Amino acid sequence: MQSLREKWSPESWRKKNAVQQVVYTDKEHLTAVLSQLQQHPPLVTSWEIEALRKKLAEAATGRRFLLQGGDCAESFDDCKVEFIKNRLKILLQMSVILIYGMRMPIIRVGRFAGQYAKPRSASHETRNGISLPSYRGDNINAPEFTPEAREPDPQRLLHAYYCSAIQLNLVRALGDAGFADLHNADKWNLNFAGQAPYIQTYQGIIGKIYRALDFAKTVSDHPIGGLGRVTFYSSHEALHLPYEEAFTREVIHANAVYNLSTHMPWIGKRTLFEDSAHVEYMRGIRNPIGIKIGHDMAPSDLKGLIRHLNPLNDPGRLTIITRMGATKVEDVLPQLIDTVKRSGLNVLWCCDPMHGNTETASSGIKTRKFGNILAELEAVIDMHARMKTVLGGVHFELTGEDVTECVGGASGIREEDLNRRYHSTVDPRLNVSQSLEMALKIAQRYQNMETSK
DSSP states (O other): OOOSOOOOOOOOOSSSSSOOOOSSSSSHHHHHHHHHHHHHHOOOOOOHHHHHHHHHHHHTTTSSEEEEEEEESSSGGOHHHHHHOOOOOHHHHHHHHHHHHHOOOOEEEEEEESSSOOOOSSEEEEETTTTEEOOTTTTOOOSSSSHHSSSTTTTHHHHHHHHHHHHHHHHHHHHSSGGGGGGGGGGGGOOGGTTTHHHHHHHHHHHHHHHHHHHHHHHHOOOOOOOOOOOOOEEEEOOOOOHHHTTEEEEEEEGEEETTTOOOOEEEEESSTTHHHHHHHTTOSSEEEEEEEOOOOOOOHHHHHHEEEOOOOOSSSEEEEOOOOOTTHHHOOOOOOOOOOOOOOEEEEOOOOOOEEEEEEEEEEEEBBBBHHHHHHHHHHHHHHTTTTOOEEEEEESSSSSOOOOTTTTTBOOOOOOOOTTSSSOOOOBBBHHHHHHHHHHHHHHHHHHHTT
């Protein structure tokens, strides 16, 4: 990797190899928009970021657990109250199941309020002999297959900022109010999920929690405090580097530089390589960051990346998000874990069982099989247990909407069902029923491991 002696600045990434970037026709318009963004208030604060770093450090030692989930690619059209509330509801429901089953606090990090850009395998898409720029997310262009829609528009960066600000405002308000209070957990149910498989199991857990709270209240003769406020943190892939640079601010009281567009940015697998502009950018910000690594990551390269991105070996700074594919875990993950462990490097291990298990259905639609997602997750849990390391988190693409994008699970979605409610513009997501089932499977796995000790 690059020498640690190289001077870093928010724009030093421009001297490195920047892939997955956007070619704008009107560069003056882009410059004007970025200048506006630099003057806009930040979306998050350094205090929030530091609080998250501390919690992630605790997750790395098994005292907390990270639940990171949300949309594959956010849409401007989904910046609506009910959509935002539904997404929070499923994260709350999953976190309650995990708290109950794992007996530890959960860190809730959403893939929202900024996840508007997506890497693509090809710069152009061809249909019926017509080639147009690929859809790269709503902050760049639109999904409709027309020359006008696919033209990158700098104005969309401002729209992304406003939508992110609106979402974060509502998320903070709901987190501070009674919406997220455990006493109101029975109100988190989504109307369409009333008959979903496992909903009765979830409601049974809520009933047990209510009885426990009533017992504690009776014994103490006082209301149980601290249950009315829940903190949600935001995350997104720091893909569009000019946008990220616009929110890179020096915070005087902390004597550090932060990306104040999100709490936890991550580097995607396609931009994680030697001389990468994304790696160069991320090494200089104070935020906790994630790196997505696949089955082709060499142990020596991973060790170099970790030392480059976290030279002081600070706890809570770096989260390794593995995305192997269900059949690759056994062959690849042990060497990576062993290298990090023997090197004494402080990292939080997190499993993304979604991206390594993407496939194309016979109809040509991109999908994922619930069974493969679960198989990778269970293999990773077992691997860390066998190697006496801590799997401190999970990372899902999911939605609070009633979609049919991933096949399988107790809800019985089949390939022929995909066309019914396939709403994702990029990758398939778990729906509410599948997300609840996944959380229950995780909790059961950890409970079984604890019982067998």
